[in-house]
Amino acid sequence: MPHLADCRIMSNQEIAPEHYRLTLHAPQIAAESAAGQFCMIEVRPGYAPFLRRPMSFERIFNDGFSILYRVQGEGTRLMAMMSSGQVLNIQGPLGKPFPLNPTYQRHILVAGGIGIAPFPALGDAIVRTLGKTPEIVIAARTERLLLCEKDFRQMGCRVHFVTDDGSAGEKGLASDGLLRLNPGPDCVVYACGPMPMLKAVHAVCAARGAVCYASLEAEMACGDGVCLGCVVESNVEVEYERMVRVCKDGPIFDTRIIRWDAY
Ligand SMILES: Cc1cc2nc3c(=O)[nH]c(=O)nc-3n(C[C@H](O)[C@H](O)[C@H](O)COP(=O)(O)OP(=O)(O)OC[C@H]3O[C@@H](n4cnc5c(N)ncnc54)[C@H](O)[C@@H]3O)c2cc1C
Ligand code: FES
Incomplete structure (x- = not known):
């Protein structure tokens, strides 16, 4: 069951041009997370940016986890400006490991x-x-x-x-x-x-x-299997559809089930 938690930033360092490592204090989420799963970050409270941003766990510790991110657009640009002591609301863990x-x-x-x-x-x-x-x-x-x-x-x-x-x-x-x-x-x-x-x-x-x-990556809205905003085409039928949801059925997939000729 994913948690929703306010997590304190322990560090946020640029490790290469436009690439950052963000470490968060999040013992509850870390305790239930495994490699391959991800979290959804509310970059700023309110409506802008509107959606949470999905990020994989880079490393999982007893008291939290780190993520590695590349500055891509508005959300990650805001993240890059944050510093230790600030708080981010995080939903996770999500997806399958x-x-x-x-x-x-x-x-x-x-x-x-x-x-x-x-x-x-x-x-x-x-x-x-x-x-x-x-x-x-x-x-x-x-x-x-x-x-x-x-x-x-x-x-x-x-x-x-x-x-x-x-x-x-x-x-x-x-x-x-x-x-x-x-x-x-x-x-x-x-x-x-x-x-x-x-x-x-x-x-x-x-x-x-x-x-x-x-x-797999896809743009996500709910992150929890409901909105179908993250589907990719599949070779197998899941609940009468040849589509799989990256957030809930993945993000990790045996590549034999993806219809690669669609991409
Ligand atoms: C399960 C999952 C795990 C992810 N883990 C990481 C991670 O560990 N580190 C990391 O840097 N990024 C990761 N991403 C991608 C990351 O979520 C997007 O780069 C981020 O949401 C972009 O937000 P933005 O506001 O900066 O950019 P936006 O302003 O939203 O978009 C800028 C550009 O990025 C593209 N984009 C937006 N969202 C995604 C997306 N989900 N995947 C690919 N392209 C996107 C848009 O099409 C647009 O061209 C992950 C995505 C998923 C689905
Ligand atoms: S993001 Fe809503 S179903 Fe995947």
Whole structure:
């Protein structure tokens, strides 16, 4: 059951151009949250901006959680101006977490840009719950936007960088980085990033027989399954519709159930 809580900002730091890490004191929400789930942030009380903004949990602590966000529009611009001690009203946890399956030999995370956001919590969960060390592809437009390297090195992960402009690691796309890791049926791949990237990662996994779970994004209003504002097209029928709600049925989906040719 999601909570609605006023949460104090512990810190809000710019970690790369236009990219911030916000840490909130929220023990009640943190106690029930898992990697892959998200919260909805009321950026400012009142009607502007009108809707809460969905954000994934980056890391989950005993007394709260952090999020990583990129300044995108009005809501995130307002968030970037906040400082410690201020209070935000948060709804969460929402959605379903990443499934953790011990039968796979290899756990590969593939992040595109700010799609890195839910992966520190997932990496922690894989290490602590499954006793395995994930591998990660971190892809971004350019070197300055490759985030969280230290976090994954501390977990003992193999880190592979991919940049659009070749300024660090391999020049190419996130899916090229995944191909280099030679995924196969012994792998589970977790992906988060823009839709075209997820589509390409799904295609690699389907061709190599690897299962893939993707964290999807959609614009959201209620965040709790009611308004149908966040649906994406699916290959399977859910309650007579070939549509799934990103907020309630996801945001994590086995990529085989998404109708990728619609995107
Ligand atoms: C489940 C979920 C988890 C998310 N986690 C994170 C996260 O951890 N870090 C992060 O930086 N972002 C995350 N997002 C995206 C984030 O919610 C949007 O970037 C944010 O709501 C934009 O708000 P804004 O007011 O700054 O921009 P707006 O002024 O509302 O919009 C500016 C631009 O962003 C686009 N946009 C708005 N909402 C979304 C959205 N939900 N997804 C994609 N594009 C959008 C609009 O189409 C527009 O082009 C997540 C989205 C979802 C659905
Ligand atoms: S945002 Fe309302 S149903 Fe998903």
